[in-house]
Amino acid sequence: MSERRSYKSQAFGPGYKELELTVTVVTTLRGLAELSALVITSITFDKPVYKTGDTITAVVAYTGSGFTLAAVATALGQTGMLNGTFTVLPDWTPSDSGNRPWFAVSDNGIAAVFTAVA
């Protein structure tokens, strides 16, 4: 994605001619890495066996939600670049064979935590 912007500057003062300066900055945003597929790498539970009424905590580890974005700006023949990372969280749908309601607790981009009542 590119964006072109022009900035016009005017300076006035005694004995000076009017000076008009136009600087064009071209900024290009590009992802440095290809978008990778969402991959669920593991599901772990906090206990091997639950009793009725226990809280079940499931941790879903995954990859594919992190992206790096580079902003490249060009102006006056010079180029500058700045990288930034960001995370897009997946939309999760948890369920189980016992039809328990599952609730999302947290998601940090590499692990999502869900709970239910046994």
Next chain:
Amino acid sequence: MSTFTISGALNGQTATQTASFTVQVPALVGAYPAPAGGSPAAFETQIAGRQLGVVNRYEAFDDPSWPSAADQALMAQGRLIHYCWADRLKAGGNATWTDIAAGKHDAQILAKARQLAPFAKSVLLGFDNEMDGHVRLAVPGNTVAQFAPAFRRIHSVAAAAIGGASWCWIPSGNNPANQAAMYPGDDVVDWIGVDPYDETLAKGSPLATYEPFLNWLSGQSFGKGKRVGIFETGVDSNQPDAAIAAWIEQVPAAVAELGYGLWDWFNSTGSLGNTAIIPGSRAAAAFAAAAAQMGP
């Protein structure tokens, strides 16, 4: 065993993964309560030392007398009744699986369903338990291939009228080759049960007695996530009292370890063997102690 499924959607792509976890539900404690006075109350007083969670009954296909007033009172007090709804007819003969599957007994099925309907939530309904054994298969018109269609026919006719009952499929556990072919389908089964005995104590422990069926079941494509129960079990009362007691003492741990949701003692001196626990015996004390450690 429960299965957790997680699906994620990101950037137009989806990923799904599953994993299993176990919720250990305290096992129900039940019995076929003859002959300790012949009543559940006597068994509870003399053997179990507590109220049973489940009482077993074995009823004829067309007998209108069940659920009896006594059974209704048991259910009103919080017990479940496990009815083994047999294909035998009250006047003799059988409602064969072939005939049931063909719809020839639909009226009787619907009538029984309507009778059970008011008590549905207290009913564990099995049809011809131990269908895989030679006794059931000796009936002309009963074949391995016809059992599942018969079970499904009963369910299709009765389920709407008796909504809320739990449907039980209970083979003997002794005929793996027949069992798989006789499973009626996950859509019509709530409980999968088995009747494992250690008559002579040759198997050595409840764990050794109860584990083989689960091993078999885990290798099948069906039954995943179903509750599993021991709907009959026992040790021959001719075995030494101390040995029976020692065996029963191991039951709570075995049932919990294996994840069975029901443990039901066949307390009978009948023609199928004598597994009755003698009131006042060490075995009776062990039973009460075991029952106290288990669920409702």
